[in-house]
Amino acid sequence: MTIPEKPLLNTTETWELINLTEDSHPIHLHLVRFQILDRRPFDTFNYFSSNAVRYTGPAVPPDPGELGWKDTARADPGIVTRIIVPFQGYAGRYVWHCHILEHEDNEMMRPFEVLPAAVASIQKHPVLSSHGLLHAQTSVSASAMR
Ligand SMILES: [Cu+2]
Numbered sequence: 001m002t003i004p005e006k007p008l009l010n011t012t013e014t015w016e017l018i019n020l021t022e023d024s025h026p027i028h029l030h031l032v033r034f035q036i037l038d039r040r041p042f043d044t045f046n047y048f049s050s051n052a053v054r055y056t057g058p059a060v061p062p063d064p065g066e067l068g069w070k071d072t073a074r075a076d077p078g079i080v081t082r083i084i085v086p087f088q089g090y091a092g093r094y095v096w097h098c099h100i101l102e103h104e105d106n107e108m109m110r111p112f113e114v115l116p117a118a119v120a121s122i123q124k125h126p127v128l129s130s131h132g133l134l135h136a137q138t139s140v141s142a143s144a145m146r
Pocket of ligand 1 (some may be wrong): 023103
């Protein structure tokens with residue numbers, strides 16, 4: 001299994017959780033804590049047809065009760081939820097998944113691998129400091145909901 005999410009230890013990434021389903025998903029990341037940046041509606045039909053995010057409204061900041069450090073964020077349908085994640089502590093393989101048990105059992109359980117700096121420096125492809133999770137989210141959503 002290839003692991004698309006390979007953040008570098010002691011770096012911070014912005015992840016975009018693109019929800020193509022019709023359900024809200026509480027997305028949980030192991031190991032780390034993160035903050036919710038914003039949520040922004042997009043055209044899901046356009047995404048399915050052209051694989052590109054076309055926003056249909058302004059970004060909305062998180063609810064007052066969602067400020068601060070989180071290990072779980074609500075990803076609503078038809079919304080791009082952006083989270084900012086410092087990868088600190090330990091290198092190694094961890095998982096991120098939906099907290100709804102049936103979803104977790106239905107492929108909404110994905111690995112990510114935190115790379116130590118020494119390993120990352122010899123990688124052929126540089127790890128971007130900020131990237132979307134289009135690939136991961138697309139397969140999570142599509143396969144889980146088919
Ligand atoms: Cu779910």
